[in-house]
Amino acid sequence: MSEWWSYSLRDLLLFSPQTYYRQFELHNTEWWPLPLLTLGLGVALLFLLQRGGVRTRRPALMALVFCWVWVAWAFHWQRYAAINPAGGYFALAFAIEALLLLWLIAPGPQPEFVPKLHRRAGMGLFLYALLLHPLIGLAQGRSLAQAEVFGMAPDPTALATLGALLFVRARAFWLLAPISLLWCLISGATLWAMKAPDFFVMPLIALLAIVIATASTTTVQSCIDLHR
Amino acid sequence: MTRKPNPIRRRLLGTLAAAPFVLPSTGLAQPARPATRAIPSSGEAIPLVGLGSWITFNVGNDSAARDASAEVMRNFFLHGGRLIDSSPMYGSSQEVIGHGLKKLGRPAYLFSADKVWISDGDEGPTQIEQSRRLWGVPRFDLLQVHNLLAWEEHLPALFDMKAAGRLRHVGITTSHGRRHGELEKIMASQPLDFVQITYNLHDREAERRLFPLARERGIAVIVNRPFRQGELLDRLARHRLPAWAAEIDCTSWAQFALKFIISHPAVTCAIPATTRVDHVIENMNSAAGRLPDQAMRARMIAYVERL
Numbered sequence: 348m349s350e351w352w353s354y355s356l357r358d359l360l361l362f363s364p365q366t367y368y369r370q371f372e373l374h375n376t377e378w379w380p381l382p383l384l385t386l387g388l389g390v391a392l393l394f395l396l397q398r399g400g401v402r403t404r405r406p407a408l409m410a411l412v413f414c415w416v417w418v419a420w421a422f423h424w425q426r427y428a429a430i431n432p433a434g435g436y437f438a439l440a441f442a443i444e445a446l447l448l449l450w451l452i453a454p455g456p457q458p459e460f461v462p463k464l465h466r467r468a469g470m471g472l473f474l475y476a477l478l479l480h481p482l483i484g485l486a487q488g489r490s491l492a493q494a495e496v497f498g499m500a501p502d503p504t505a506l507a508t509l510g511a512l513l514f515v516r517a518r519a520f521w522l523l524a525p526i527s528l529l530w531c532l533i534s535g536a537t538l539w540a541m542k543a544p545d546f547f548v549m550p551l552i553a554l555l556a557i558v559i560a561t562a563s564t565t566t567v568q569s570c571i572d573l574h575r
Numbered sequence: 576m577t578r579k580p581n582p583i584r585r586r587l588l589g590t591l592a593a594a595p596f597v598l599p600s601t602g603l604a605q606p607a608r609p610a611t612r613a614i615p616s617s618g619e620a621i622p623l624v625g626l627g628s629w630i631t632f633n634v635g636n637d638s639a640a641r642d643a644s645a646e647v648m649r650n651f652f653l654h655g656g657r658l659i660d661s662s663p664m665y666g667s668s669q670e671v672i673g674h675g676l677k678k679l680g681r682p683a684y685l686f687s688a689d690k691v692w693i694s695d696g697d698e699g700p701t702q703i704e705q706s707r708r709l710w711g712v713p714r715f716d717l718l719q720v721h722n723l724l725a726w727e728e729h730l731p732a733l734f735d736m737k738a739a740g741r742l743r744h745v746g747i748t749t750s751h752g753r754r755h756g757e758l759e760k761i762m763a764s765q766p767l768d769f770v771q772i773t774y775n776l777h778d779r780e781a782e783r784r785l786f787p788l789a790r791e792r793g794i795a796v797i798v799n800r801p802f803r804q805g806e807l808l809d810r811l812a813r814h815r816l817p818a819w820a821a822e823i824d825c826t827s828w829a830q831f832a833l834k835f836i837i838s839h840p841a842v843t844c845a846i847p848a849t850t851r852v853d854h855v856i857e858n859m860n861s862a863a864g865r866l867p868d869q870a871m872r873a874r875m876i877a878y879v880e881r882l
Contacts, residue, residue: 429666
């Protein structure tokens with residue numbers, strides 16, 4: 348498109364808010380009761396992550412990889428691409444993130460030291476993605492059927508992943524988090540274009556994750572320096 | 576578009592919506608027919624109000640929403656509508672229009688207006704053929720180069736299609752008031768049947784050079800963004816419709832805005848988009864009653880600018 352820079356985000360929005368939120372309702376309905384299962388999977392994932400140890404973390408991270416592949420195919424490719432031509436690219440990005448997460452599962456060094464404060468922040472972010480984010484639409488009058496559920500919808504999956512990365516491996520955050528962070532911005536921009544009052548939530552959480560990860564990386568480096 | 580519901584009107588609309596697609600010749604009162612204006616190059620008259628599909632018909636694979644879109648189309652045709660406009664840029668809109676047309680038995684009086692929107696001129700024919708299949712029409716009544724994209728390559732191909740009888744009219748579009756200078760040069764140099772531009776109570780730049788040029792060159796004008804994607808109506812809805820709007824049979828701000836557009840003698844058709852049956856009927860009725868004259872148009876502008 349010529350002079351694309353002169354268009355605002357709202358000029359480029361291809362669908363109505365009703366159509367956007369309806370995608371989640373149709374997605375949840377089509378795959379019911381899978382949303383309940385992915386929610387349960389998220390709880391199990393958090394439990395395994397907080398227990399620590401490579402053996403328990405591997406199946407947990409494998410479950411996270413599955414969620415990214417599932418969202419890429421079932422949501423972005425099969426559903427969102429029908430109303431947003433960029434949906435195919437989003438599917439590709441989510442598949443790439445799944446591959447990157449596999450790197451965490453591959454046999455490697457023992458779990459690194461992650462400060463307790465940052466582990467708690469990661470857990471808090473994961474819990475928010477799992478339990479509170481799906482309810483955000485209720486406050487705006489949308490039905491529970493349109494809830495964006497972890498493992499089914501991109502937003503809570505990306506947020507939970509940021510939490511998991513903070514929790515598990517702070518030093519790898521910058522390698523594994525960019526796609527999640529970018530998605531937070533894309534989602535926030537989409538909601539802003541739709542004039543959704545909660546447009547700031549995803550970018551704000553991404554910013555918080557960056558701040559925590561930066562502090563976390565610095566703290567880890569300090570600990571390593573102390574032990575040398 | 577956000578408008579306050581009117582229970583009486585809703586009941587009336589419900590009755591109309593329940594009427595069969597083809598009204599019987601006796602018994603029921605026929606909806607008022609919209610006024611028409613001739614396409615200068617072909618002489619064919621089309622209603623002053625058409626149906627856009629930007630955003631509203633991009634509903635993806637949602638079968639309930641597709642059926643709702645078909646219902647909008649049904650009421651559009653029922654009230655004398657003909658021209659439906661879409662583009663490959665509009666997501667699933669073409670497919671949704673195709674679904675509606677199939678459901679309605681492919682009305683013969685449809686005036687199908689689509690666009691070519693691809694940067695590689697060689698890919699244009701493939702995209703047009705794909706669009707045609709999605710609509711399910713034998714040929715398009717109008718194909719327009721979308722947002723002037725690669726117009727130097729697409730226009731000759733469209734003129735060739737027209738000469739071969741595979742297309743009836745050729746046009747070019749822009750929106751949001753962009754690139755009017757370039758459009759003016761194309762209008763002056765190319766044998767266009769149509770241009771599509773943005774014009775409404777707020778965006779009136781087209782009046783200065785494009786409308787006079789369109790009349791001089793015999794080019795039909797389709798007007799997009801008549802409500803500025805609802806923003807104009809949202810702003811107007813905070814105020815009461817002036818009593819004198821009744822003099823031109825206006826019952827709502829949407830009709831006020833539409834009548835202003837279609838009363839310009841250079842305008843052939845405005846294409847508001849909607850997801851609602853009551854709104855499409857309201858839009859079509861804008862072309863059925865009295866239209867403002869020059870003095871009234873000036874009054875409308877002055878009133879809106881004071882708000």
